Amino acid sequence: MEKAKQQPRSITYVAAITEGVRAILNEQDNAFVAGEDVAGAGSVFGYYRGLLAEFGENRLFDTPISEKAIMGLGVGAAATGCRPIIDIMFMDFIAECMDEVTNQLAKMRYMFGGAATLPVTVLTMSGGGMNMAAQHSQCLEAWLAHLPGVKVVMPATPYDAKGLVIAAARDNNPVFVVLNKLSLGIRGEVPEEVYEVPIGKANVVREGSNYTIVAVSRMVHEAVKAADELAGLGLDAEVIDVRSIQPLDTALIIKSVEKTHRALVVHEAVRFGGIGGEIAAQIQELAFDHLDAPVARVGAPFSPVPFSPVLEATYMPNAAKIVAEVRKTLEI
Amino acid sequence: MEKAKQQPRSITYVAAITEGVRAILNEQDNAFVAGEDVAGAGSVFGYYRGLLAEFGENRLFDTPISEKAIMGLGVGAAATGCRPIIDIMFMDFIAECMDEVTNQLAKMRYMFGGAATLPVTVLTMSGGGMNMAAQHSQCLEAWLAHLPGVKVVMPATPYDAKGLVIAAARDNNPVFVVLNKLSLGIRGEVPEEVYEVPIGKANVVREGSNYTIVAVSRMVHEAVKAADELAGLGLDAEVIDVRSIQPLDTALIIKSVEKTHRALVVHEAVRFGGIGGEIAAQIQELAFDHLDAPVARVGAPFSPVPFSPVLEATYMPNAAKIVAEVRKTLEI
Amino acid sequence: MARQPVRRARTNGTKSEAKSATRSATKGATKSTAESTTRGTAKRPANTAAKSPAKSSKKGRARSPARRTAKSRSAAETGTRSATSGPSDRVLQELHLRMARIRKFEEAAGGLMEDGKIPGALHLYVGQEAVASGIMQHLSDEDQITSTHRGHGHLIAKGGAFPEMFAELFGKASGYCKGKGGSMHISNMSLGMLGANGIVGGGPPIAMGAAFSNKFRGTDRVAVCFFGDGASNEGSFHEAANMASLYKLPCIFVCENNGYGEYTAQENHQAIRDVADRAAGYGMPGVVVDGMDVMAVYEAAGEAIDRARRGDGPSLLEAKTYRFFDHVGMRGMGLTYRSDEELEAWRRKDALLSFEAMLLDMGVMTKRKLTSFYKKLDEELAAAIQFAEASPFPDPSELLEDVYSVA
C-alpha cells in the first residue's frame, strides 16, 4: 500500500478529488474540466468547488446538458493535443453517451493504427444509498471494463481518490474514474504532495490468512467491517481493494487466494453480469487447485434501485450480507 | 429440444427471422416494425423483405437515423397499448440509445410500481467475421444481461431464430433478440407452423458424458465442431446452446456439469467482462464439488475488432481455439 | 444579463425569404392565437352547465379537475375554439384549481423535504404552475403526458390525488408507484401520466412513442411532453421532434423555459433566446407564450392540441417561466446564481396570484370563496400528509416484484 510520505492530514473523499484535479490543472497547461455545472457550481457534489476562482473560466467549462457532446468534446480535444477532464455528473447518464465512449473514445486509437492518443479522464459518480431511485444510483462499471481501449478505476478512500485522479489524468489513455456518492464524506489521510496511485494495482487493505475478500469501491469498507465480524467465527480475512477493474490486478488477487484458499468478491453493482463474475471466473481458473470452497459473490439483487428507504436498505450490499454469504458458502 | 411437429423444411436463419416476424404481424394487430430501412429495403440484412408488400406501410415503418427516438418510440408505444418490434440495425448502434434502453425501457415498470407493461421486442445484429471493422462487429450482450428489467435471447439456429422471435414478441416484457451476421445463411429445419422457443431455456444440442461446452449464439456451431475434434482426444463433449442469457438456464448447465465434471464457456464477445464470466462463476459456485478442472472460457481477445482479414481471423473465437483451451485446461 | 419576464406570445418558425425548394406544408407556422387576451371579456359559451369540479367530493377533498373522460371534454373545447368568446367559468375555475393545488402541494412537500421528512431530492414546480395547468385543461385521462424531474405539478394538473402522491414521496406502499419510484418517477398510467423522469430529455422520445401509438391505434388522443430549456440541448429532444414531425404525430412539445438548467443560465447553455426557434428545423410551428399567464398558455395550448387532434402534426410550445425556489428543494445548495432582483421581477408576475386577482375582478371568484377554498385545500393537504405518514412502508419482500411482468 502506498504510504503518505509527509504531512498526514485527514480530509474527505470529496476534498481529495478536488486536490487531485487541482494538481493536474496546475501541472498540465492543456488540461481543462468540462461538464454540467462543474464551473460555477463546482459540481453538484462539490468536488470542483473553488477551482473556478483559482484557475479561471478558461480551465473549467460549464456545458449544456448534452452528454454526447460533452464526451465528444473530450474525444476531439484529446485527439488534438488537450488533456480533458470530462465530468459525467451521475454514472447513470453515461448511458446517454455510450456511443461516444464505446465507438469513438475506446476505439479511435486502435482503428487509426495507433496514430491517435486520447488522454481523456472521465469523472463520474456511481452508487445508491441516498434515496435517489433507479436513474441516479446505478453502478455500471461492468459496461466499461468490457471495452478494450479504456481503463476503469474506482477509488474507495480519499488517498486513492486523489492519487487515482492524478494517475488517470497523467495517463495517455482514456481512464474512467468511477466515484461513489456515499463515500464523499469518508475521511482519511491524504498527503498534501502530488502523488499517483498506479492504475492497475490492487491494494491489500487488511491482511489475513484464511479468507480473501475482493472488494470494489465503497464495498471495501463493508468488507473490512465484515472481516472484523468474521474474526469472531474464526476466520482471518484478507481484504483486497481492487481499485482498478480495467486493468485488473489478477496477480495480487491470485497470490492472496493461494494463501487463503477461499474467496468472495463484493461490489455494489447488480450481481448478475457484474465485474464480480469476471473476477470469480479468473480466480477459479487460475487458483483452482488452491480453492477449498467456491468463490462466493455479493452484489445487488436483480432489480432496479428502489426509491423507498426500506427497500433500498434491503437492496444495498453491506457487511451483513458479506458475512451471511461467507457463512452460507462455508456452511459455518 | 423442441421438435418440429410437421412439415420439416430446411430454410435459412434469415428466412426464419422473417417467418417469425410475419407470424407476429399476423397474430397481433398492435404489433408493428420500426427501424432504419426496415420497410422499403426490408432491412439491410434482408430479414423483413417482402413484409411491406404483405402487410402494408401501416405495419412497417422506416425511421430516420435516430436510435434514441427509435427506442423511445418503442417505449412510448408499448406503454400505451402497442407491441412494437424495434430494429437496431447493428448492435454497435445500441450504444446510441443505451439511455432509452437502460433508464427507460428496463426500469419503467419497476419505477412505476408495476403499473406499466412494456412488450417491446428489439431485433439487432451482432458479430464479426465480415471485415466490417470495429464499429460494425461488436457483441455487446453483456451490457444488456446486466440490466434488470430486460430479457436477452441469442438464437444460433434457424429453428430458434423463428421460435425466439415469436416468443419474444408474445412476451409482455422487453426482450432483445440478438442476431448474428455470420449465421444469416445457416440452414436448418424449421416447421411452417407458428411455435415458440421458450425464453430462458437452454438446449442440449449434442449429448456427451465427460465435458460440457456452454456456447452462446454462433459459437454453438463452433462448439459442435470442437466436440467432434475432442472425440479424437477421448473426450465426449456435451454442447449446450444457452439461447437465453437473461434469464439464464442455470439449472440445465449445472445438471450437465454434475454429469461431466468439466466445463468451458464460449462466446464471440470480448472474453473479459463477457457473459462467460457470469456463467463460469455460477458453475463453480453451484457445482464446485463436481468440478475436476477449472471452468475454462473462450472469447475474443482484448481489442476492438480489427478490419484486416488476417487480423480478424486471428481475433475470432472458433473451434480450434475451443479445442486449444480445453487441452490447455486439462493438460492433454 | 438579467432574465426579464416576457409579456406576449409570439409565433416563431416563419421566415422572410421565399424558399422555392421547400415544401410549403412543412413551413408557415400556424398563427398563434395566444396573442388574444381573453381576460375580462369572458363571454360564456352556451354549454357551461357542467358541474363545478372544485366542489368537494364525498371524501372531503376537492375533486381533481383532470379526472374527466374523453366524453366530458366538450366544454373545455368550446372555450378554446371560439375566438370571440372567452372560456367558461368552469374552465376559469378549473385553471385556478389546478394552479392552486400545485402551489399548495409543492409548498407542503418542499417543507417536508427541508425538514428531513421526505427522503431524497424534490424538484419543486412553484412558479411554473400556469404551464401545466393551462395545458392539462385540454387533456383527458386518455391523453398522455411525459414529465420531468420537476414532475409533481404535471401530475397534479393531470388529476393526481394528494394522498397517493405524498405517500409516494414518502416511499410508502400506498404511493402511486408503491414507493418504488419516488418524486423523480412519480406516475399514474390510468391518468395518462407516463412518469416524471430523472433523465433530462427522457420524456420526449417516450411521448413521441405514445403519440405514434395514438395514431397507430386510430384514436384522436394526443401526447404532450414537458421539458426544460436545459433539456432542449439533449439529442433525445432533437430526434423525437424530427420523428414526430415526419410522421405528423399528435405530439406537443412543451418547453418550460425557466431560464436555467440547474445552476447554469440559458445564455450559458445555448446561443439562442427562444427554444421555439428550433421548431422550424423540424418543420413544425414554434410558439412562444408567456408562461406566467395561464390564459395565454391555455389559448396557445388549445391551438397546438387541436392541430394535433386534427392530424396536422406536432407543435413546439415554449413557455417563458421561472422557478421560485432553488433547483432542488426550497433553499437549495446556497449558490448565488440568480439575483434577488431577477427573482423579485418574476415573483411580481406570479401566475397564481395574478390569475386570482383577475378572477376576483371578473366576479368569477369572491374573496370569501377563495378563503374557504384555501381552507379546504389546507385540510385536504393535511389529511393527505397524514394518510401518507400513517401508511406502511413496502415490505422488503416486495423488492424483487415488478421487475418483470409475469403475465
Next chain:
Amino acid sequence: MARQPVRRARTNGTKSEAKSATRSATKGATKSTAESTTRGTAKRPANTAAKSPAKSSKKGRARSPARRTAKSRSAAETGTRSATSGPSDRVLQELHLRMARIRKFEEAAGGLMEDGKIPGALHLYVGQEAVASGIMQHLSDEDQITSTHRGHGHLIAKGGAFPEMFAELFGKASGYCKGKGGSMHISNMSLGMLGANGIVGGGPPIAMGAAFSNKFRGTDRVAVCFFGDGASNEGSFHEAANMASLYKLPCIFVCENNGYGEYTAQENHQAIRDVADRAAGYGMPGVVVDGMDVMAVYEAAGEAIDRARRGDGPSLLEAKTYRFFDHVGMRGMGLTYRSDEELEAWRRKDALLSFEAMLLDMGVMTKRKLTSFYKKLDEELAAAIQFAEASPFPDPSELLEDVYSVA
C-alpha cells in the same frame, strides 16, 4: 417526389419578425457570398505566383494539393476574400485536381470491391466530389476534419496519398491505419483527418471537440465536420451544433445532402427540405449551396471558414448533392429506390465534368493537358494499387497492439 438538382446558394436562418427578446448576435445569419458566380470572370489576384501543385512530384505521382502548411494559405485566401476578383488559376487547378483524384480513386476502389479484391464494404463518394474539394481548398494540414462512412473523398481532398489509402482498403500493414481501420475508419492525424466514421453522426461531436481544442490552445485552426442528410437526425449533431455555437467555436458543419440515408429518401426521414433550416435553432448561419458547383462550394466555405477563423463562431453549410453509385459499392443491393430519371438529372450536373468544361472554356485547362493529366493519374492509381497489393498483411501478432498507448 423526384429529387431535383438545385441551382443557387441561399442563406437560411433569418426570420421576418422583429424579435425583441433575442440577442442580435445570435441571429441575422451572415449574408452568403455563395450567390456570386465567379466562373468566367476569374480576375487574377496579384499573388498568383504560387507553383502549381498539380505538377508531378519526384515519385511520379501528382502532388497532393492539400499538403500545404498554414504559411502557404495566402493565395487561396486571397481568392476567397476578394469579391471583385475570381480565384487564381492555381486555385482552379487545385480544385480540379482534388475532384479528379477523388473520382478516379473511387471508381478504381469500387471496381476492386465489386471484384471481391477489397474486403468489407465501401461507400463511394462519386458525385459529391465538389463538396470535399471546395471546402478542403481552404484548409491546411493543421485544420482538422471529421468524415463519415463515405470518407475516401474527404481524405483525398485533404491530401491523402493513394498508396497508403489503397493499402488500408486492402487491410495491409502499409495502410494509413496499419490495416486495422479499413474504409470506414481511414484517417491520418498528420493531415488533420480525424477519421472516417462508421457511426452516422459520429463526427460532429469530435469535430466540435477539435474546434474547442483549437480555440483553447489559442490557434486560428478550424475544424470541419462532414455529415449526411440522414446524419442530421442524430442527436449527436444537435448537441454538437448547440455547443459549438454556445462557445463560438471555429467549427464548420457541412451537411452533404445527397437526398438519401441509405435507401430512405430525405422526405421520408425529415419534414424539412433544407437541413440548413436547423442552423437558426443554434444561433448560427445556415447556408444552402449547390453541391454540384465546386466554385459555389468554394465561395460559401470560404465565408464560413473565415468567419470561424475570425472567432465569430460556427456555421452550417448544406450542399445539395447526389451520389452516383449505390449506398454501398457501385451496384449495391439492387433495390429500386431511386429513379433512372432522377439519377440522369443529377448526372447531367456532374461537378467534375462541368468544372472541366468551364476550365477549358476559360483557357485554364486545355484538352491536351487534360489528357496527359488523366494519363498520369491512371498511372499513379495503377502504381498505388500495385503497392497495396504487394504490401504484406499485418502480422497476427499486431492484433493486440495499439489498443492502449504505452507511453
